[in-house]
Amino acid sequence: MFSTAIFKTSLLMEPTAVVCGPGGNKLLFANEDKLVTTWFPSTINKIFPTTAVSTGSEEGRIVRKMFEGVVNPGSLQVYAAKMDFIAKQHFEIYWENNTNVKVSPLAKLYTITVACKLFVNVDDPVKVAKFSRLLTILAAGFVSMPIDLPGTPLNKAIKAANGIRNDLYEIIRQRKVDIAENKESVPQDILTHILLNNDEYPALNIADKLLGLLMGGYNTVTSVVTFIVKYLAELPHIYNEVLNEQMEILKNKKAGDLLNREDIQKMRYSWNVACEVMRLTPPFQGAFREALTDFSYAGFSIPKGWKLYWSTYSTHFNANYFPNPKVFDPSRFEGIGPAPYTYVPFGGGPRMCPGKDYSRLVILVFMHNIVTKYKWNSVLSDEKIVVDPVPMPAKGLPIRLQPQSIFELNYSTKKNKYKIQKKVKVSYEEIIRCYKETVRVFVLAVGSLSLLSYPVIEWVGIRTDLSLDTFWDVVLQLFVYFLVEDYLHYWVHRLLHCKWGYENIHWVHHEFTAPIVLAAPYAHWAEVLLLGLPSFAGPAMVPCHMLTFWLWMILRQAEAIETHSGYNFPWSPTKYIPFYGGAEYHDYHHFVGGQSQSNFASVFTYCDYIYGTDKGYQYQKTKLHKLKERWRKQEEAHQS
Ligand code: HEM
Structure with missing residues (x-):
């Protein structure tokens, strides 16, 4: 027999009525020792001998009293x-x-x-x-x-x-x-x-x-x-909210201070997140009761001695109580939260988990x-x-x-003064692996493609004769190439961060969460080809001389090397280029990793600014600034 409120089956070789929904939960939770009592499978009684000598409800009372x-x-x-x-x-x-x-x-x-x-x-x-x-x-x-x-x-x-x-x-x-x-x-x-x-x-x-x-x-x-x-x-958006809440708590503490009651009480959003995790993945699947007497529920009669089972899943995924039940949404727990008997990770009634507050x-x-x-x-x-x-x-x-924090201020030595992610050390084995893999991809993918390079270059109009461009022509051409590449790179790169693109292609490049020079060209072969297109688009649109084309390629690679170097050198000449991203900017993108929705552009910062994809980075920068200020004031107070 089956209904949405109750169905009968056999669990652990016992005839069992499984109740579903808030009505069924209420029936079992509100009628402990009246219609039903807690029942433990024989395995539990054998593991906990004192459970067997007292009745289910007495057990609960003893545990509760102790705790x-x-x-x-x-x-x-x-x-x-x-x-x-x-x-x-x-x-x-x-x-x-x-x-x-x-x-x-x-x-x-x-x-x-x-x-x-x-x-x-x-x-x-x-x-x-x-x-x-x-x-x-x-x-x-x-x-x-x-x-x-x-x-x-x-x-x-x-x-x-x-x-x-x-x-x-x-x-x-x-x-x-x-x-x-x-x-x-x-x-x-x-x-x-x-x-x-x-x-x-x-x-x-x-x-x-x-x-x-x-x-x-x-x-x-x-x-x-x-x-x-x-x-x-x-x-990542939920992570950021939790981080904001926790950083707010941390901000008001002195170094070495431990959490206290007030801090725990401030963690409202974090607890809502934990509650939503327990709704979607309840650790406790459900529990048994035993009928103390014959009774009826939802048109079914349950004989005395039958087992009843309530389950967390029967309400946690019901769209009537949790709209869009598969969507992770901690706001469900704001205000008065879910309706009674619908959210039951800790059970309910007199047998509700005594460890709830401890778990929290x-x-x-x-x-x-x-x-x-x-x-x-x-x-x-x-x-x-x-x-x-x-x-x-x-x-x-x-x-x-x-x-x-990418900005690990209190961990700097002379040696790693300009290193961005100071604590991260990339092993030699990793460097060698990165080198070998890059060479393999370039020989196979770019090497075979280079067979086509001459006809393609001729076709788009790149000149190989002696008619060299003037200095200002070259400057202008390079300026256009950088702009075109930056814009197209932004969108191709952003596309590579969609679920499919990341899981099938772009994850390779992101293996280095703290990039190194060699990690600049380290990528899946498909990415090497895909991101080659924006580099080629400028010269295809505004053809130049072959020497300018080579110069452009050298400059673009040098730029990629700088941004992946993992070092932020204050004397780098690129610091004087307006709207230039640089190493710290791109390092942040790697630091955030696959979830990154920040800093997609290759060279400049304007695309990320216009399309709002630099917010995470700006947040970190502001946080760093505040931290620096706080530490400076603490240092001053300590000195005086
Ligand atoms: C997130 C963590 C936890 C979840 C989801 C959880 C869930 C539950 C549920 C659903 C029940 C009720 C079973 C029923 O209706 O018969 C229960 C009972 C119980 N829980 Fe937890 N629990 C958690 C953590 C803890 C912790 C930390 C402790 C101990 C410190 C604990 C100790 C107990 C005990 C002793 C019972 C049996 C109470 C009785 O017999 O009346 N639980 N738990």
């Missing part, structure tokens, strides 16, 4: 700073100085590092890695066949759970002793909070619940954080740190998503990372 008040306005102040500190360390160790990283393993590490420190004050990397490994095994057994035999995922999950539980039990036992002895060194973490407020529960029971909390927040938060990175890579904090702190430090773009286009048990990019979301 009550953990994230409240007072603790937010402490946790925000602690998390920010951990996040900064994490980024420094695992992300800094890397140009290529895989996001989901690092997001996992971030999530578990924060949880271990905040829950049980564990920061030993070996112990953290052990927890992470065991939680991964545990998660795999969560939704497996309920067969507990050596080697099955369930059997491995039970062993993994026992491993973590034993460690937690030891930590709890020691902590109880420390609290009883009133030691000053008792850490102010979630475990201490739980022990001080729940002295009626035995240590093993608390260990089981702590394990449940660690488990509940491990994969889910990792998935959200990973997809935030993915969406921000794909949606972990996610926002991550967002703050990643966007204020980096820009990035995905290495793979259309990476497959697997759901096991939470959605994850199949290959771990490899990204190319660039430091946030």
Whole structure:
């Protein structure tokens, strides 16, 4: 049987009614312990033995009571700073100085590092890695066949759970002793909070619940954080909005200050973005309930003992509640936000996720740190998503990372004084590879084309006799060629930045996010030919002498070399050419990468100005100016 509100099926070998839409969600969330109660598959009861001895709703009550008040306005102040500190360390160790990283393993590490420190004050990397490994095994057994035999995922999950539980039990036992002895060194973490407020529960029971909390927040938060990175890579305008909000927060902080409660509360847009990520890619697919009595819903009768299942997807993609449901639009969460029971990534009713506020904090702190430090773009286009048990990019979301600001002021040495992206070092292997590939493309594509060069040159009227042009003729011709090339280059280049053009051709040239001289001609063969046309268009329109044509080619290549050099030399004669872009201008285009909608022109700046494609660059420049001003004032204040 099937209807849009409910259909019956069999899940985990249980007869199940799947409810869809806000009405179904309301039915289950508002009738806990009246019509329905929470039901866990037998695998979960085997992994968490204390779950089996208490009823579903009692379970929820115990967990909620233990976690009550953990994230409240007072603790937010402490946790925000602690998390920010951990996040900064994490980024420094695992992300800094890397140009290529895989996001989901690092997001996992971030999530578990924060949880271990905040829950049980564990920061030993070996112990953290052990927890992470065991939680991964545990998660795999969560939704497996309920067969507990050596080697099955369930059997491995039970062993993994026992491993973590034993460690937690030891930590709890020691902590109880420390609290009883009133030691000053008792850490102010979630475990201490739980022990001080729940002295009626035995240590093993608390260990089981702590394990449940660690488990509940491990994969889910990792998935959200990973997809935030993915969406921000794909949606530069959203990235820029998040960046603006986070930079605004950073602007008002002194160097070394950590995030506080007020900062977190200012991250409204960032949280809307995270909410939209959870709408489109909910980490939690849905959950079970069991009918406590016979009842009817939407014309279907549900017998007592049947299982019911609510799912996030049934409302999150419904156009009645979320117009254009596939479009990423954080503004859906502005004002009063989505209608009740339509947006349910954390569930609803009395069993709503107790880790919601904690998750918000972990996610926002991550967002703050990643966007204020980096820009990035995905290495793979259309990476497959697997759901096991939470959605994850199949290959771990490899990204190319660039430091946030192209203008890294406080990182200059005499040696790299004029280098634009100072922190980026291109290896010799990369340089050799770039050279070989450029030579290969030029020999094959341009070499074979040169067989046609003489007839074509003759045909367009370029002279090879001795009738040389005057000096002023040459100047005028070159001026026209630069203008024509610049204009046509702007549009061909802009076209190459459309999805198809970028993914099939232009991405090769953008492999160098911090360009080097050799990267100027480094491109796909089709691009070399395509962008050759604007260079040839001027001489075809205003034919010249062959020597002028060669001079034009030399000047155009010299210009490309300068703009790709990665260095901004203040004494370069090109600085005196009006409306000239230069190295810093084009470096910004590479720095932004595939998402770039900025600085398309090859030589001058006027096209980007007229067509409004220099806004990102101008924003960065203004930001730099303000930063410089602030640092100068801080320096002055420090001196006086
Ligand atoms: C973005 C992250 C998260 C999402 C999307 C999420 C989602 C959910 C959902 C939908 C439920 C309700 C299931 C139901 O209706 O039966 C739930 C329950 C639960 N969550 Fe989360 N969760 C997240 C993070 C966390 C974190 C960080 C923790 C722990 C700190 C946590 C701990 C729990 C626990 C213990 C339950 C069971 C509560 C009960 O038995 O009543 N979750 N979560």
